[in-house]
Amino acid sequence: MSDLQSGADSVAMLRALGLLLDPGIVGLDADGRVLLANEPARRLLGLELEEGSAFVAGEVDYRLIRMIETARETGGVEERAIKLHDRDFVARAIALQGEVSTVLMVRDETRVHHLERVRRDFVSNVSHELRTPITAVQLMAETLANGGLDDAAAAADFVRRIGQEASHMAQMVEELLELSTIESGQRPMASERVPIANLMLSLDRLRPLAESKGVTLVARVEPGTPDLTGDSAQLGQVLRNLAHNAIKFTPSGGRIEVTAAPRGPGHVLIRCSDTGVGITPADLPRIYERFWKADSSRQRDGEGSGLGLAIVRHVVEAHGGSVSVTSEPRHGTEFQVVLPAAESAVGSVD
Numbered sequence: 242m243s244d245l246q247s248g249a250d251s252v253a254m255l256r257a258l259g260l261l262l263d264p265g266i267v268g269l270d271a272d273g274r275v276l277l278a279n280e281p282a283r284r285l286l287g288l289e290l291e292e293g294s295a296f297v298a299g300e301v302d303y304r305l306i307r308m309i310e311t312a313r314e315t316g317g318v319e320e321r322a323i324k325l326h327d328r329d330f331v332a333r334a335i336a337l338q339g340e341v342s343t344v345l346m347v348r349d350e351t352r353v354h355h356l357e358r359v360r361r362d363f364v365s366n367v368s369h370e371l372r373t374p375i376t377a378v379q380l381m382a383e384t385l386a387n388g389g390l391d392d393a394a395a396a397a398d399f400v401r402r403i404g405q406e407a408s409h410m411a412q413m414v415e416e417l418l419e420l421s422t423i424e425s426g427q428r429p430m431a432s433e434r435v436p437i438a439n440l441m442l443s444l445d446r447l448r449p450l451a452e453s454k455g456v457t458l459v460a461r462v463e464p465g466t467p468d469l470t471g472d473s474a475q476l477g478q479v480l481r482n483l484a485h486n487a488i489k490f491t492p493s494g495g496r497i498e499v500t501a502a503p504r505g506p507g508h509v510l511i512r513c514s515d516t517g518v519g520i521t522p523a524d525l526p527r528i529y530e531r532f533w534k535a536d537s538s539r540q541r542d543g544e545g546s547g548l549g550l551a552i553v554r555h556v557v558e559a560h561g562g563s564v565s566v567t568s569e570p571r572h573g574t575e576f577q578v579v580l581p582a583a584e585s586a587v588g589s590v591d
Contacts, residue, residue, distance in 0.1 A: 265347035269296055269309065276341055285347050287326060308334040309343050322350070329354045371413070374406040413548070419478075420531070420552050431472040434583050437501045437509060438462050440469070443477030444499060447484050455493030458484065463502035467582035469509060471560045476580075479556050482549040483513040483576050490574070491517035507582050514575035520568040528566065529554045553578075 265282030267290060269275060278290035288301065297306055304323050312319040312334035320333040328351045335344045381399045390396050441460040451458040469476060480499060487497045495516040504510035520528065531551045553576075557564045561581050568574035 265345075267296070267345040267347075268341045269343045269345070270340060271342040273297060273309075282345075282347060285325075285328075285330065285349055305332055305334075305345065305347075308332060309345060312336040313343060371410060374410050378403055378406050417548065420548055420555065431474070432470060433473060435469040435471055435473045435476055437466050437468060440473065440476055440480060441499065441501065443480055444484055447481060447488065450485070451488050451497065454488060454491070456488055456491050457496045458488070459496070459498045461498070461500045463500065466501050466503055466509060469560075469580050470583040471580070472556075475556045476560070479553050479578065480511070480513070482553050483578075486549055487513055487515035487517060487574070490519075491515045503582075504579055507584075509580050509582050511578040511580065512575060513578075514573060516573045519570040519572055519574055520566070521570050525566065525568065 265285045266277075266279050267275060267282050268277045273296050275290050275292050275294050275296055277292060283290050286301070286305075290296075296309075302323070302325060304321070308319045308321060313336050316336050318333060318335050320331065322329065322331050324330070328349060331348045331350050333346045335346070336342070337344060381403050385396060385399055389399060441462060444458065444460050448458055484497060484499055491497055497513070497515045500512045502510050502512075529550050531548055554564055557578055557580065562579050564576060564578045566574065566576050
């Protein structure tokens with residue numbers, strides 16, 4: 242800052258810094274007039290900040306004015322975090338000696354704060370989701386160690402439940418790693434021709450689960466449905482996650498249909514509909530959030546990690562598609578996924 246305090250050169254120096262630095266910079270003279278203001282300052286503060294105009298005449302937030310006054314009174318630096326226009330800022334007022342009497346620096350920290358909140362929520366959610374199965378495993382293991390092995394029937398049941406809880410934790414870790422990989426782009430997404438009929442075959446591994454619950458699972462491809470282009474493994478996971486979610490919330494005797502059909506020129510529409518418990522209107526906006534579960538889900542055993550639909554959304558969007566949902570409580574749910582068709586197949590669609 243000593244170079245900035247060298248008299249008339251301070252304005253030129255500050256102007257040069259304003260061009261090089263990302264934070265918004267405003268230089269004021271002793272009378273509070275704007276000597277310079279870079280473009281980030283004008284954009285962040287939402288003000289014109291014309292040179293030669295009074296800083297307070299620009300409808301400046303009173304907290305910034307108070308910071309500048311305090312810095313001048315103390316001859317030092319005043320810093321504070323403030324919220325302006327629904328964004329988080331860190332502002333710093335610095336008192337100087339010379340033509341530039343005070344410098345105000347403003348930095349937008351909205352993204353940093355958002356990422357910090359996401360990190361905190363992530364740690365909190367993972368801890369919460371793991372606490373229940375870990376506690377259950379600990380209690381059952383202690384029971385077995387303290388004589389529970391003597392009761393063969395109870396011991397067998399406890400071992401079975403320990404295996405279920407371990408599988409639940411393993412699924413959560415696997416899906417967390419999958420979601421992290423997709424979001425970070427660390428694993429290149431394959432770009433291959435994916436026959437839609439082959440994609441439907443990925444649902445076969447869910448048929449034993451559907452049969453065990455007494456639920457009918459039907460997969461159908463409409464005539465003229467073009468192939469897709471993308472990562473067959475990830476697209477298969479989209480179908481399995483949607484169908485698995487439907488199986489969990491469809492009572493015995495219910496029906497799940499997964500269909501694929503042409504959607505206008507150059508797209509394929511995949512529907513996954515069920516006759517299950519449905520989703521309340523209040524819950525619909527949150528279903529793609531990581532770890533979020535509806536109350537009906539929390540009341541069930543083995544309801545999953547709460548990551549399946551988040552993976553669906555990220556994979557579909559990574560393929561240039563979109564996913565939507567309609568639902569009515571007690572009358573079922575339908576997810577609709579629209580994906581681009583393979584380019585060479587577009588012209589062959591009637």
